[in-house]
Amino acid sequence: xxxxxxxxxxxxxxxxxxxxxxxxxxxxxxxxxxxxxxxxxxxxxxxxxxxxxxxxxxxxxxxxxxxxxxxxxxxxxxxxxxxxxxxxxxxxxxxxxxxxxxxxxxxxxxxxxxxxxxxxxxxxxxxxxxxxxxxxxxxxxxxxxxxxxxxxxxxxxxxxxxxxxxxxxxxxxxxxxxxxxxxxxxxxxxxxxxxxxxxxxxxxxxxxxxxxxxxxxxxxxxxxxxxxxxxxxxxxxxxxxxxxxxxxxxxxxxxxxxxxxxxxxxxxxxxxxxxxxxxxxxxxxxxxxxxxxxxxxxxxxxxxxxxxxxxxxxxxxxxxxxxxxxxxxxxxxxxxxxxxxxxxxxxxxxxxxxxxxxxxxxxxxxxxxxxxxxxxxxxxxxxxxxxxxxxxxxxxxxxxxxxxxxxxxxxxxxxxxxxxxxxxxxxxxxx
Amino acid sequence: xxxxxxxxxxxxxxxxxxxxxxxxxxxxxxxxxxxxxxxxxxxxxxxxxxxxxxxxxxxxxxxxxxxxxxxxxxxxxxxxxxxxxxxxxxxxxxxxxxxxxxxxxxxxxxxxxxxxxxxxxxxxxxxxxxxxxxxxxxxxxxxxxxxxxxxxxxxxxxxxxxxxxxxxxxxxxxxxxxxxxxxxxxxxxxxxxxxxxxxxxxxxxxxxxxxxxxxxxxxxxxxxxxxxxxxxxxxxxxxxxxxxxxxxxxxxxxxxxxxxxxxxxxxxxxxxxxxxxxxxxxxxxxxxxxxxxxxxxxxxxxxxxxxxxxxxxxxxxxxxxxxxxxxxxxxxxxxxxxxxxxxxxxxxxxxxxxxxxxxxxxxxxxxxxxxxxxxxxxxxxxxxxxxxxxxxxxxxxxxxxxxxxxxxxxxxxxxxxxxxxxxxxxxxxxx
Numbered sequence: 001x002x003x004x005x006x007x008x009x010x011x012x013x014x015x016x017x018x019x020x021x022x023x024x025x026x027x028x029x030x031x032x033x034x035x036x037x038x039x040x041x042x043x044x045x046x047x048x049x050x051x052x053x054x055x056x057x058x059x060x061x062x063x064x065x066x067x068x069x070x071x072x073x074x075x076x077x078x079x080x081x082x083x084x085x086x087x088x089x090x091x092x093x094x095x096x097x098x099x100x101x102x103x104x105x106x107x108x109x110x111x112x113x114x115x116x117x118x119x120x121x122x123x124x125x126x127x128x129x130x131x132x133x134x135x136x137x138x139x140x141x142x143x144x145x146x147x148x149x150x151x152x153x154x155x156x157x158x159x160x161x162x163x164x165x166x167x168x169x170x171x172x173x174x175x176x177x178x179x180x181x182x183x184x185x186x187x188x189x190x191x192x193x194x195x196x197x198x199x200x201x202x203x204x205x206x207x208x209x210x211x212x213x214x215x216x217x218x219x220x221x222x223x224x225x226x227x228x229x230x231x232x233x234x235x236x237x238x239x240x241x242x243x244x245x246x247x248x249x250x251x252x253x254x255x256x257x258x259x260x261x262x263x264x265x266x267x268x269x270x271x272x273x274x275x276x277x278x279x280x281x282x283x284x285x286x287x288x289x290x291x292x293x294x295x296x297x298x299x300x301x302x303x304x305x306x307x308x309x310x311x312x313x314x315x316x317x318x319x320x321x322x323x324x325x326x327x328x329x330x331x332x333x334x335x336x337x338x339x340x341x342x343x344x345x346x347x348x349x350x351x352x353x354x355x356x357x358x359x360x361x362x363x364x365x366x367x368x369x370x371x372x373x374x375x376x377x378x379x380x381x382x383x384x385x386x387x388x389x390x391x392x393x394x395x396x397x398x399x400x401x402x403x404x405x406x407x408x409x410x411x412x413x414x415x416x417x418x419x420x421x422x423x424x425x426x427x428x429x430x431x
Numbered sequence: 432x433x434x435x436x437x438x439x440x441x442x443x444x445x446x447x448x449x450x451x452x453x454x455x456x457x458x459x460x461x462x463x464x465x466x467x468x469x470x471x472x473x474x475x476x477x478x479x480x481x482x483x484x485x486x487x488x489x490x491x492x493x494x495x496x497x498x499x500x501x502x503x504x505x506x507x508x509x510x511x512x513x514x515x516x517x518x519x520x521x522x523x524x525x526x527x528x529x530x531x532x533x534x535x536x537x538x539x540x541x542x543x544x545x546x547x548x549x550x551x552x553x554x555x556x557x558x559x560x561x562x563x564x565x566x567x568x569x570x571x572x573x574x575x576x577x578x579x580x581x582x583x584x585x586x587x588x589x590x591x592x593x594x595x596x597x598x599x600x601x602x603x604x605x606x607x608x609x610x611x612x613x614x615x616x617x618x619x620x621x622x623x624x625x626x627x628x629x630x631x632x633x634x635x636x637x638x639x640x641x642x643x644x645x646x647x648x649x650x651x652x653x654x655x656x657x658x659x660x661x662x663x664x665x666x667x668x669x670x671x672x673x674x675x676x677x678x679x680x681x682x683x684x685x686x687x688x689x690x691x692x693x694x695x696x697x698x699x700x701x702x703x704x705x706x707x708x709x710x711x712x713x714x715x716x717x718x719x720x721x722x723x724x725x726x727x728x729x730x731x732x733x734x735x736x737x738x739x740x741x742x743x744x745x746x747x748x749x750x751x752x753x754x755x756x757x758x759x760x761x762x763x764x765x766x767x768x769x770x771x772x773x774x775x776x777x778x779x780x781x782x783x784x785x786x787x788x789x790x791x792x793x794x795x796x797x798x799x800x801x802x803x804x805x806x807x808x809x810x811x812x813x814x815x816x817x818x819x820x821x822x823x824x825x826x827x828x829x830x831x832x833x834x835x836x837x838x839x840x841x842x843x844x845x846x847x848x849x850x851x852x853x854x855x856x857x858x859x860x861x862x
Contacts, residue, residue: 014643016470018461019613019652022453025475030449039447040482044456044473051471058489133820154644156825182450212445213585221450276714276735282721283707283714286735290713293789293823301741303734304707304717310732313775314745344744358724389564392724394587 006032006039007063009055011071011080012153013046024069024151024158031162035171036178036225037065047071049079056087065170066146070153072119072136080150081139085123088143092121095128098137129165133157140169147173179232180223183243186259186405187250190218196246207236209243216398217259220247249414252405259404260289266411267298274407275346276302277315277336279327279353280369285400300344305336315339328353328361333370334379341374348410349374350403354384356395366390369399373406373416380406380416437463437470438494440486442502442511443584444477455500455582455589462593466602467609467656468496478502480510487518496601497577501584503550503567511581512570516554519574523552526559529568560596564588571600578604610663611654614674617690617836618681621649627677638667640674647829648690651678680845683836690835691720697842698729705838706777707733708746708767710758710784711800716831731775736767746770759784759792764801765810772805779841780805781834785815787826797821800830804837804847811837811847 008025015022025042032039040063045055052071059066071080085092098120119136122128129138134157140149149166151158185193190213194201197220201209207224222239226232244251253262267274276285283304289295305311308327312319317335325331333351341349354369355361367386372379382402386395409416439456446453456473463470471494476486483502490497502511516523529551550567553559560569565588571580580597582589616624621644625632628651632640638655653670657663675682684693698705707716714735720726736742739758743750748766756762764782772780785800786792798817803810813833817826840847 013641015457016460016473017464017652018457018459018470019643019650020645021457022473026446026449026452028449029447033448039449040477041486042447042453042473042475046471054493055472062485156646156822160820160822210444212450214451215587219450221448275741278714281718282726282730283709283717283733283735284721286714286737287712287718290715290735290737291824295713296737299713299737301735301737301745302714303745304714304721304732306717306721306727306730306732310706310775314732314734344741389591391587391591393722 004038004065005063006037006065006067007041007043007059008039008067008069009052009059010042010044010069010153011047011052012044013048015044015070016046023155024153027155027159028067028069028151028162028166031167032170033178033180035167036176037170037173047079049083052079052083053087056083060087060144060146064146065149065173067149067151067166069151069158072138072150072152081121081123084148084150088123088141088146088148090123090125090141090143093124095120095122095137097130098122098128101130101137102135127169129161131157131161132164133160138165140166176225176227177229177232178223178225179229179236180221181236181240181255183220183222183240183247183251184217184253184256184259184262185219185247185250186217186252186401188218188247189213193218193220193247197243204239207232207239209239216394216401217252249409249412252408258288259401259408261292263404263407263411264289264292264294264298266408268294270411272347272411273298273300274348274350275300275340275344276350276403277340277352278302278304278350279306279311279332279336280356281352281396281399282306282356284396285350285352285403288400300346302340302344302350311336315343326361326363328355328364328368328370330370330372330381330383333372334374334381337372337374338379347375348407350407352399352403354395354399356392356399357388357390358392367395369395369402371399371402371406373403373410375410380410382406382417435469435496436494437468437496437498438472438474438490439470439498439500440483440490441473441475441500441584442478442483443475444479446475446501447477454586455584458586458590459498459500459582459593459597462598463601464609464611466598467607468601468604478510480514483510483514484518487514491518491575491577495577496580496604498580498582498597500582500589503569503581503583512552512554515579515581519554519572519577519579521554521556521572521574524555526551526553526568528561529553529559532561532568533566558600560592562588562592563595564591569596571597607656607658608660608663609654609656610660610667611652612667612671612686614651614653614671614678614682615648615684615687615690615693616650616678616681617648617683617832619649619678620644624649624651624678628674635670638663638670640670647825647832648683680840680843683839689719690832690839692723694835694838694842695720695723695725695729697839699725701842703778703842704729704731705779705781706731706771706775707781707834708771708783709733709735709781710737710742710763710767711787712783712827712830713737713787715827716781716783716834719831731777733771733775733781742767746774757792757794759786759795759799759801761801761803761812761814764803765805765812768803768805769810778806779838781838783830783834785826785830787823787830788819788821789823798826800826800833802830802833802837804834804841806841811841813837813848 126139126141136152193211224232224235311317336351337349351372357366365388557570557572567583655663655666742748767782768780782803788797796819
């Protein structure tokens with residue numbers, strides 16, 4: 001019987017003070033779930049020896065694999081290695097390679113201070129994970145039937161290190177394959193999806209199926225366990241086909257993180273390019289797309305026209321028209337989409353204007369947004385009311401999702417504007 | 432003796448699968464730290480009755496206040512209320528107001544399904560927190576010397592609910608005031624800051640001081656406990672003055688979340704406006720600024736010029752110059768800054784071009800970025816090498832920090848271009 005249950009202990013008072021978010025636990029969990037290792041607990045504890053010691057004891061009782069993040073760095077409150085080594089009766093010894101590595105780092109003219117050298121003290125006999133992304137090494141050891149892996153805290157170090165060293169170290173442990181696919185959905189909420197499949201889900205054991213809400217969309221996760229990946233895939237095939245059939249064109253993609261990730265290859269395949277003209281979203285739609293490597297093949301660029309002046313100067317909108325119709329209007333959204341398309345020579349122009357809040361524009365309530373898409377010979381429009389209690393961040397993100405959804409639906413020949421008809425959602429209402 | 436130690440239990444298999452990040456625990460922790468309530472643990476557990484029950488038992492042993500997030504919603508695996516009520520021997524009863532609220536929600540033509548009604552079952556005698564941001568109510572009760580607060584999981588509901596109901600409910604409990612200030616620093620790393628103040632920090636008990644790394648900058652947190660807020664402030668005053676003196680112009684602000692938040696009021700005060708021309712950052716600099724309410728008073732807008740075509744068409748850069756110097760060059764950065772300034776009539780123009788990765792442009796290594804700032808009569812430039820192992824997200828964020836740092840330093844009459852001299856940092860090197 002190989003170990004399966006994993007606990008991730010993240011060490012850092014800054015996490016408990018809310019200064020930073022525990023993205024390490026999320027990213028490690030995601031990587032582990034893909035190789036069939038179950039994470040049962042995340043624990044966050046401060047830079048306090050007694051409490052960390054107690055958490056490690058609890059983890060030893062309930063988990064087979066203990067992964068720590070944080071507390072390996074040079075600052076004076078870092079103590080993870082000391083506590084973990086002690087909990088398993090191992091002493092810390094200076095690692096020569098790591099000491100040498102620190103000297104190399106110094107000679108690269110970076111700023112290494114005396115306290116950096118405590119980082120080179122590691123549990124005796126451990127497997128050392130040299131840190132290519134920072135200075136604090138990680139490590140792993142097996143003792144008392146448990147596997148312990150320690151990773152540095154900063155996400156820019158922890159994530160590539162766990163991918164490079166942690167996953168291969170653990171991969172040999174899993175004697176069954178767990179494979180998972182996510183069916184990504186935009187246009188109906190998690191609650192409606194749950195309602196649609198509740199009876200089926202309750203009756204399923206392997207594969208299983210579960211809906212999850214994301215900030216502005218949702219997904220249905222289908223998971224199968226089998227002796228081989230291929231067998232797991234075969235088990236899921238009819239389930240996924242059935243789910244896609246029932247959800248129809250609300251499904252925007254499989255195993256993608258966001259709608260723009262689904263749109264990128266669709267545009268690429270057709271050799272089409274788009275450009276954006278953003279008012280209330282202030283660059284977020286462009287930013288999201290350019291988060292994706294390879295964006296430049298289909299995204300030309302765009303304008304952030306936060307003020308009326310900028311709408312006129314950068315995109316040539318008629319100031320009199322803006323004055324007459326209002327900056328937040330269907331007409332301005334259309335003009336933004338059309339003008340940015342024309343100006344850049346893009347195939348598709350996106351225009352967005354609205355009230356992201358927290359203040360209103362004196363005319364519309366917060367969450368009023370017009371999203372327009374101009375293509376050869378036609379300009380489409382969605383008028384959205386997301387509800388006045390929505391946060392600025394929600395309104396902006398949802399506006400972007402609608403823009404990308406319009407592109408997606410147009411590319412696949414679906415109805416672009418009135419997608420909800422009688423199926424409105426708990427999240428927003430189309431007027 | 433009033434209760435102080437708090438544990439936040441977040442319930443949801445999606446957290447353990449890494450589908451979502453536990454931002455609720457961070458946001459609640461941040462709110463609690465400001466009213467002097469110490470969070471000692473965050474725990475994440477799946478939608479599993481046995482494991483949740485065990486976690487609640489552990490929390491009863493080590494915490495005075497137990498706050499749960501998640502597991503109050505309508506999907507079939509939601510069970511937080513059942514387990515918590517059971518752990519304290521309380522039964523669940525239907526809450527009439529909440530049932531009525533759900534009917535009102537339906538009549539607002541949103542999509543409420545049958546399973547939404549389980550949400551109206553609440554622990555007998557609890558204080559009900561009506562959810563204005565969604566459908567699942569929160570609640571609180573006191574039993575066995577413990578305080579239990581339950582909040583829904585989606586951050587857009589959890590955060591405003593905890594602010595509206597949770598904080599006032601707990602505020603009466605704290606018999607001492609904890610006040611905290613963060614000194615925000617850009618230009619030297621956490622490790623160097625720690626080294627600078629290590630002896631002093633070790634000798635301090637109240638106030639205390641601790642450095643924390645953020646993704647692309649760092650902070651020094653100064654905290655004092657006292658019987659009144661005023662007393663705590665007085666205790667911190669000389670400490671903060673001393674720290675600011677030693678850190679000098681690396682300090683960009685106090686109690687702000689990011690450098691752009693410090694820059695906004697500085698621009699506003701002087702009545703100056705800026706515009707952006709972004710290549711490799713793809714709209715992120717504009718997006719970050721427009722995340723701030725009130726951005727429109729000082730941010731005109733800008734252009735996202737991801738391709739050479741867009742650089743020419745949207746901002747009038749000379750294609751021959753781009754060809755000769757290369758899209759990633761000091762000259763293009765300068766032209767972007769100057770042209771967007773001129774085109775929009777802004778006081779300050781920002782231009783950014785570089786290689787965000789993961790692929791190189793065939794000429795420069797990943798992390799090469801040119802950031803330029805054009806003002807009346809002068810154009811400034813920083814040439815950055817962040818190191819080729821940096822992530823795309825890091826390179827883009829750091830580029831934005833440099834842009835805002837240039838604005839800040841220019842506004843306050845400091846050296847804009849060569850800020851590091853001999854003080855380079857572990858994070859990046861200025862050529």
